Amino acid sequence: MDHQQASQRIRELTEELSLHNHQYYVLDDPTISDAAYDELLRELQALELAYPDLAQEDSPTQRVGSAPQGRFEPLTHTIPMLSLANAMNDEELLDFDKRIRKELGDEIIEYLVEPKLDGLGVELIYQNGIFTAGSTRGDGYVGENITQNLKTLRSLPLRLLDQKRDIPPYLEVRGEVFMTHQEFEALNENQLNDEKQPFANPRNAAAGSLRQLDSRITAKRKLKVNIYAPGRIDNFQVDTQEQFIHALKDWGFPVNERYKLCKGIDEVIDFHHALEADRETLSYDIDGSVSKVNRLDQQAELGMRSRSPKWAIAGKFKARQEITRIESIEASIGRTGAITPVANLEPVALGGVTVSRATLHNQDEIERKDIRVGDTVVVQRAGDVIPEVVKVILDQRPAGTQSYIIPDTCPVCEGHVVRLEGEAKHYCQNISCPAQIKGRIEHFVAKRCLDIDGLGTKLVAQLVDEDLIHSIADIYLLTVGQLAPLERMAEKSAQNLIQAIEQSKEAELWRLIHGLGIRNVGEHLSKLLADKYGSLIRISEATVDELEAIHEVGPIVARGVVEFFRDEDNQRLVELLFKAGLNTEKDISSNGSGVLQGLSFVFTGKLEIFTRDTARELVELMGGTTANSISKKTDYLVAGPGAGSKLEKASKLGVKVLSETEFKDMAGVD
Numbered sequence: 001m002d003h004q005q006a007s008q009r010i011r012e013l014t015e016e017l018s019l020h021n022h023q024y025y026v027l028d029d030p031t032i033s034d035a036a037y038d039e040l041l042r043e044l045q046a047l048e049l050a051y052p053d054l055a056q057e058d059s060p061t062q063r064v065g066s067a068p069q070g071r072f073e074p075l076t077h078t079i080p081m082l083s084l085a086n087a088m089n090d091e092e093l094l095d096f097d098k099r100i101r102k103e104l105g106d107e108i109i110e111y112l113v114e115p116k117l118d119g120l121g122v123e124l125i126y127q128n129g130i131f132t133a134g135s136t137r138g139d140g141y142v143g144e145n146i147t148q149n150l151k152t153l154r155s156l157p158l159r160l161l162d163q164k165r166d167i168p169p170y171l172e173v174r175g176e177v178f179m180t181h182q183e184f185e186a187l188n189e190n191q192l193n194d195e196k197q198p199f200a201n202p203r204n205a206a207a208g209s210l211r212q213l214d215s216r217i218t219a220k221r222k223l224k225v226n227i228y229a230p231g232r233i234d235n236f237q238v239d240t241q242e243q244f245i246h247a248l249k250d251w252g253f254p255v256n257e258r259y260k261l262c263k264g265i266d267e268v269i270d271f272h273h274a275l276e277a278d279r280e281t282l283s284y285d286i287d288g289s290v291s292k293v294n295r296l297d298q299q300a301e302l303g304m305r306s307r308s309p310k311w312a313i314a315g316k317f318k319a320r321q322e323i324t325r326i327e328s329i330e331a332s333i334g335r336t337g338a339i340t341p342v343a344n345l346e347p348v349a350l351g352g353v354t355v356s357r358a359t360l361h362n363q364d365e366i367e368r369k370d371i372r373v374g375d376t377v378v379v380q381r382a383g384d385v386i387p388e389v390v391k392v393i394l395d396q397r398p399a400g401t402q403s404y405i406i407p408d409t410c411p412v413c414e415g416h417v418v419r420l421e422g423e424a425k426h427y428c429q430n431i432s433c434p435a436q437i438k439g440r441i442e443h444f445v446a447k448r449c450l451d452i453d454g455l456g457t458k459l460v461a462q463l464v465d466e467d468l469i470h471s472i473a474d475i476y477l478l479t480v481g482q483l484a485p486l487e488r489m490a491e492k493s494a495q496n497l498i499q500a501i502e503q504s505k506e507a508e509l510w511r512l513i514h515g516l517g518i519r520n521v522g523e524h525l526s527k528l529l530a531d532k533y534g535s536l537i538r539i540s541e542a543t544v545d546e547l548e549a550i551h552e553v554g555p556i557v558a559r560g561v562v563e564f565f566r567d568e569d570n571q572r573l574v575e576l577l578f579k580a581g582l583n584t585e586k587d588i589s590s591n592g593s594g595v596l597q598g599l600s601f602v603f604t605g606k607l608e609i610f611t612r613d614t615a616r617e618l619v620e621l622m623g624g625t626t627a628n629s630i631s632k633k634t635d636y637l638v639a640g641p642g643a644g645s646k647l648e649k650a651s652k653l654g655v656k657v658l659s660e661t662e663f664k665d666m667a668g669v670d
């Protein structure tokens, strides 16, 4: 392919991928398979590696991020980014409406009410439809230029769509960057694996991710953005906020669809409460509603206060913090034997549900917060997390309270309780502890694992207590005859359960991996392992070194995986699950299509065509893997000048050696 042809193909691919990107990440309606998309993307990446001067400004390959910059440059907002006045309750919303009606002299005002997304405000600038710069809100006047980081957000258009509506030559829009609960949990799982501090809530996680100097890190955090407000826009005219939102959609921006046009404040208040009720069901955090006068001419007439517009208000939801009293503290044993101290509370209503228990995390936390039975405490719910005790209200502490200490024998099985060096948690050492067995089974059948419907906490406890099951594998030996006579069961429900158990045998591989309960391997890492290895057997044979070579897998996870499969009980378990007929393979034919699929590479010596990082990237891009040291499983050693001991080892192990040029040809880059 010559320069001219490459240029043409790069332009075609950029355009095609950006349309698919919009279908997938904004409309949630993909029109090609993931594999086909990946293939196009890989083709473009390879071409851009070969012809760096031809990369387009809106190239979708930038979504993976780029090497760190020194610091964020300041960027002055053309129009200041104001904040919003708050209404803490219905009365304050009524007052807001009264002021507006008075000012405008109208009887009924039309408001557009939107969810108030709990993330970070950003501004995006498009020149002739191309995303050219983006910034944080900063102090409202000057923000930070975070363009590179914003480019990694998949739902942020790098180029606007022009089929439905003309694109203004200069366009600024504002919106919110946020993280979904699922991403938040996956991120915290990784943080813990890497022995890093978990984030307190999705907002902090989004903020931390967006302000990374290395945009490759931002790219991994899978942030989302929703656009909701205009900045300066040249040559553009609409009459209402609702029409503005339609324009945003036409241009390909992601907008939050849960807005409502309300006639009069009563409808606003009703919708505000409807949003509040829905809050628990959303996959991201919202902390209120935003009501905006819909007509833009009325907005202009009302104008601004010094820090906020007069035509909009944020209706706040009720706090998710409440005050209550600790009635007792107990030690709860999890599936790994980890002991979590739990406070039994005087029941209290919190964000729509009654809370009667809260986690105290571990002994150190209890001591740090000095939590005692009888204390009056502040409890809170954040995201999907179990309620926790935030702090003690010390001046309400009754006389004679004592500190709580986790017992040294397990309250369930009386087994030995120990706390290992460097660990925050205490553990019950008896792996046959019924609490652990129940915990492991409960985890295995849970929604995010094998998802066996009808096998809840109570039934699992009953089955274990009645000696019908002792391990995960026993689930697959259950019969209708055993289940039907149980309390709260009948012939029909027993049949349904057996059917659900049968069905679970077909579950995707990552669900099985997650269900096994390998330490520190949650949903996210389970998916990663399933993708990388394609079968349970291959994962069970992986070495610490290989696992660590996978991006996102740290030493703790790697060791955890290897130790899990080295354990004889676990080996037996896997074998039994295998015999029971569970699916232990991932269909990788639909996934990998790179020319280096399944091949493993090690690089040594000086590389002259690629940098090490580029070479590694190229291998991963084409479906292969890389490692730092040679083993029997290495397929190729790519050796440049000055290669030493690795070359010797390769010849000893019979590993094929390639020159860098041969490697380049193999990868199909020209």
Ligand code: IVH
Pocket: 082, 083, 084, 114, 115, 116, 117, 118, 119, 120, 121, 122, 137, 175, 176, 228, 229, 290, 309, 312, 314
């Ligand atoms: S409009 C001049 N709409 O809330 C009005 N803001 O407390 C500009 N926010 O800084 C904001 N969801 O970061 C608007 N649907 C929404 C919003 C929203 C969240 C944030 C935004 C703003 C803050 C004000």
